[in-house]
Amino acid sequence: MKRWLIENAILITMDPQRPVVNGWMAVEGTAIAAIGDGAAPEKEKRTAEETIDGRGHLFMPGLINTHGHAAMTLLRGLADDLNLQDWLQNHMWPMEAKFTGDDVYWGTSLAAAEMILSGTTTFVDMYDHMDRVAEVVRDSGLRASLTRGVIGLCPPDVQQAKLDNAVGFAKDWHGEADGRIQVMMSPHAPYTCPPDYIEKIVAAAHELGLPLHTHMSETEAEVEQNVRDYGVRPVEHLDRLGLFSRPALVAHAVHLTDEEIALLANRNVAVSHNPVSNLKLASGVARVPELLRAGVTVSLGTDGAASNNNLDLFEEIRMAALLHKGVSKVPTVVPAAEALRLGTSYGAKAIGLEGVTGMLKPGLKADFIAVSIEKAHFVPATDYVSHLVYAASGADVAHMWVDGRQLMRNRELLTLDVERIRREAQRCFERLRA
Known part of the structure; x- marks a missing residue:
């Protein structure tokens, strides 16, 4: 199973025990392996097959x-x-x-x-x-x-x-x-x-x-x-x-x-x-x-x-x-x-998935998104939970992973052909309306 690492990350975990973490998160296979404050330990860096710089983003559960x-x-x-x-x-x-x-x-x-x-x-x-x-x-x-x-x-x-x-x-x-x-x-x-x-x-x-x-x-x-x-x-x-x-x-x-x-x-x-x-x-x-x-x-x-x-x-x-x-x-x-x-x-x-997804926590599925905060409506850096609720929109989501697999990178869909989908959906509508 592939092990990879996100560094320099602000993690909005939704875990009551540690709601915000400024640090790093390791993913192994389909699950979150570890989360920590500050710089990632050398062992995490050595075992990671891929490292992502998380600066400029908030990472949160999908x-x-x-x-x-x-x-x-x-x-x-x-x-x-x-x-x-x-x-x-x-x-x-x-x-x-x-x-x-x-x-x-x-x-x-x-x-x-x-x-x-x-x-x-x-x-x-x-x-x-x-x-x-x-x-x-x-x-x-x-x-x-x-x-x-x-x-x-x-x-x-x-x-x-x-x-x-x-x-x-x-x-x-x-x-x-x-x-x-x-x-x-x-x-x-x-x-x-x-x-x-x-x-x-x-x-x-x-x-x-x-x-x-x-x-x-x-x-x-x-x-x-x-x-x-x-x-x-x-x-x-x-x-x-x-x-x-x-x-x-x-x-x-x-x-x-x-x-x-x-x-x-x-x-x-x-x-x-x-x-x-x-x-x-x-x-x-x-x-x-x-x-x-x-x-x-x-x-x-x-x-x-x-x-x-x-x-x-x-x-x-x-x-x-x-x-x-x-x-x-x-x-x-x-x-x-x-x-x-x-x-x-x-x-x-x-929906019966408590303990499976919904939080960033070791052992849970690696289902999470990265929200770009390099935008005017995320400044100043006061309360990022407040910003996510009162200022953010879906258009701010830059990356997505489900089950440890990346589905979107820099707003490019990796598993779906969105241009074809748009054409086919319009074709279906025209037939329904006829």
């Missing part, structure tokens, strides 16, 4: 996007400024019904390029044609938790075919790409899946030993519909159906009561907070400070590029820090360091 629909990059800008149900039913679903596996492949490739360029090393994806998504993850070098999103508004035989497809995908791809691909099971949402269908998906997750992921309580209308149809709000509904009997990640969770927050905490359910998408669709503002105080693991997601409209997780980090200050009128409610944890270490915990 960002983790815990909710999205990658191939929806093909629908970016197609139907803006609409509420969720109108947007979904009248614009997104009719277009998505035309998607082929080829469309999903190139839409996901476009998303992968955008994520690498903006610092995301791990992402969650819920969509269809997931074998093509997995191919992109395998070839791009990214890490991902993938799930075949299942909508149950269809006859029983179609429901069963979708569930069989999701199970088959899990069996084929869980643990593949040298372990970079993990799989979850996903009923799309309580308003798109009948209760007995959700129970079947939960049973499959138990049989396969996999986590579950779903949309939940994104809009007031969704909550009201759940009460009309089933007599209870979505959190209690999903709890009764057993969805929280497995490790679970719910997206959005905007409209929650105190009792629901307590139940999510009790069941160890993680929440993917999608602030930009929720604002764009006017869905509301999630109660993130209350969730955090209750002990719920809160992470960040962009949602799909059709409702965001970019995949820059730095924007979500900054929005999470600012939005909840404005709503609560308390400037300390989500401080910069906490916002950065939402996009890194908390993201890893939310």
Whole structure:
């Protein structure tokens, strides 16, 4: 295994024991081997097969996007400024019904390029044609938790075919790409899946030993519909159906009561907070400070590029820090360091990768990015965590490594042909629009 060394580095580790290190980091194979202050020891220099001068950069864990629909990059800008149900039913679903596996492949490739360029090393994806998504993850070098999103508004035989497809995908791809691909099971949402269908998906997750992921309580209308149809709000509904009997990640969770927050905490359910998408669709503002105080693991997601409209997780980090200050009128409610944890270490915990990635720490995977600080908005050198949250953007990311492999160098993608991807994605869109 290759051993290499980064010297003269400022490391924003996200490790509570040593949050900032001015020194060096050694990587061996796919993992971080050692981190130290000051100059690297002579032994580290002798054993390193390659040495990188880290001056002019901040090194930090790669960002983790815990909710999205990658191939929806093909629908970016197609139907803006609409509420969720109108947007979904009248614009997104009719277009998505035309998607082929080829469309999903190139839409996901476009998303992968955008994520690498903006610092995301791990992402969650819920969509269809997931074998093509997995191919992109395998070839791009990214890490991902993938799930075949299942909508149950269809006859029983179609429901069963979708569930069989999701199970088959899990069996084929869980643990593949040298372990970079993990799989979850996903009923799309309580308003798109009948209760007995959700129970079947939960049973499959138990049989396969996999986590579950779903949309939940994104809009007031969704909550009201759940009460009309089933007599209870979505959190209690999903709890009764057993969805929280497995490790679970719910997206959005905007409209929650105190009792629901307590139940999510009790069941160890993680929440993917999608602030930009929720604002764009006017869905509301999630109660993130209350969730955090209750002990719920809160992470960040962009949602799909059709409702965001970019995949820059730095924007979500900054929005999470600012939005909840404005709503609560308390400037300390989500401080910069906490916002950065939402996009890194908390993201890893939310998808079962705590102790695998999300921090710079010996023994963890070498999934990290280098952010250029030789720019006007990083001066003066006061508090680099503050600068990352309040001043930085994905455009500041210069280099990326996942599993110890470099995916981007000086903003040049090393595993993807971005020019071809742009052409093919545009071709796919033109066919869908025709």
